[in-house]
Amino acid sequence: NAGVTQTPKFRILKIGQSMTLQCTQDMNHNYMYWYRQDPGMGLKLIYYSVGAGITDKGEVPNGYNVSRSTTEDFPLRLELAAPSQTSVYFCASRDPGTGRETQYFGPGTRLLVL
Amino acid sequence: GESVGLHLPTLSVQEGDNSIINCAYSNSASDYFIWYKQESGKGPQFIIDIRSNMDKRQGQRVTVLLNKTVKHLSLQIAATQPGDSAVYFCAENKGGNEKLTFGTGTRLTIIP
Numbered sequence: 001n002a003g004v005t006q007t008p009k010f011r012i013l014k015i016g017q018s019m020t021l022q023c024t025q026d027m028n029h030n031y032m033y034w035y036r037q038d039p040g041m042g043l044k045l046i047y048y049s050v051g052a053g054i055t056d057k058g059e060v061p062n063g064y065n066v067s068r069s070t071t072e073d074f075p076l077r078l079e080l081a082a083p084s085q086t087s088v089y090f091c092a093s094r095d096p097g098t099g100r101e102t103q104y105f106g107p108g109t110r111l112l113v114l
Numbered sequence: 115g116e117s118v119g120l121h122l123p124t125l126s127v128q129e130g131d132n133s134i135i136n137c138a139y140s141n142s143a144s145d146y147f148i149w150y151k152q153e154s155g156k157g158p159q160f161i162i163d164i165r166s167n168m169d170k171r172q173g174q175r176v177t178v179l180l181n182k183t184v185k186h187l188s189l190q191i192a193a194t195q196p197g198d199s200a201v202y203f204c205a206e207n208k209g210g211n212e213k214l215t216f217g218t219g220t221r222l223t224i225i226p
Contacts, residue, residue, distance in 0.1 A: 004157075031212060042203065042218040043158070050212055058213070090157050101146050101207040103214060105157035 001026050004106035006091050012112045013081040021076040021109050023091030031094040032074040033103060034058075034066065036087040043090065049074055050096075081113045126223045127194050135220045137187040137204035144206040148214065149178060149189045153200045161189070161202075191222075199224045 007022045025032065030051045035043040035058075045058030049068040063085060065077040074093075078085060088110050092103040127133040139147075145166040150158035164171045164178045164187075171178050177190040187204055201221050205214040 033213075043216045045213060048212060092157075096212075100163065101211075101214060102148055102160050102163055104160065105150075107157050108155075 003027065004091055004093055004104055006089075006106040006109050008109060009107070010110045010112075012114060013078075014114060015081060015083065017081050018077070018079050019081070019111075021078070021089055021091075021111075023074045023076065023106060024072050025074075025091075025093040025104075025106075026072065027093060027095065027104070028071060029093035029095045029104075030071065031096055031103075032068065033092040033094075034064070034074070034076045035090045035092065036060065036085075037090060037108075038087050046076065046089075078111075083113050085111065086113045087111060123218070124221045124223070126225055128225050129196060130193055133191045133194050133198070133222060135189045135191075135202050135222065137189075137217055139185050139187060139204075139206050141206065141208060141215075142182075142185065143208045145209060146207040147178070147180060147187050148205045148207075149176075149187075150203045150205065150216075151200045152203065152219070158203060194222075194224050196224050196226065198222060 004025045033048040034046040037043050044060045046064050047066040049055045052071050055066050088108045090108045091106045094103045148163045149161040151161050152158045162173045162176050162178050164180050175192045179188045201219040203219045204217045207214050
């Protein structure tokens with residue numbers, strides 16, 4: 001299994017541009033998450049999904065959108081990029097059937113908005 | 115509000131020594147705790163977990179201790195190696211909730 005994969009690894013956006021951060025997992029996990037991590041800080045939850053067709057807001061959802069059409073994919077959309085969205089974005093997944101709440105993370109996407 | 119926090123933001127340890135990273139939590143209903151390791155430029159990596167019905171759990175060179183009386187969690191790393199240099203996060207979960215609550219992290223530096 002490749003686990004959780006994210007693309008791109010790094011991106012520079014101009015203010016007002018839009019982009020989609022891709023996240024795919026091949027572990028058949030129902031739960032998926034998007035976090036952002038600012039320099040020297042912890043993880044803040046943006047959106048999460050407990051299954052295909054179901055999404056919910058996390059702690060910092062403003063400026064982002066998500067969709068979950070398949071179990072494998074959970075893309076994160078930035079519509080109008082702002083400098084405050086400069087951060088590292090991590091996708092994670094979890095299998096609720098194991099009885100363990102452990103989330104498994106991708107390698108991250110580093111985003112710079114200028 | 116409910117939160118998970120860390121006592122020390124940075125910790126430097128001589129190579130070969132043992133290190134202890136601490137974490138305090140305030141939600142007495144939390145019943146599952148995880149330690150993650152995050153190396154520079156990488157995503158968080160699962161290290162070890164523990165449920166609230168346990169006081170101690172051991173892995174390879176790592177031990178997690180849980181003191182529910184004082185709501186304290188610690189990660190012990192034995193015989194530290196240069197590869198242990200990273201930021202360590204604790205996370206907690208209450209009753210199978212979909213979400214984890216993460217602490218801010220402790221940066222561990224191993225001195226050669």
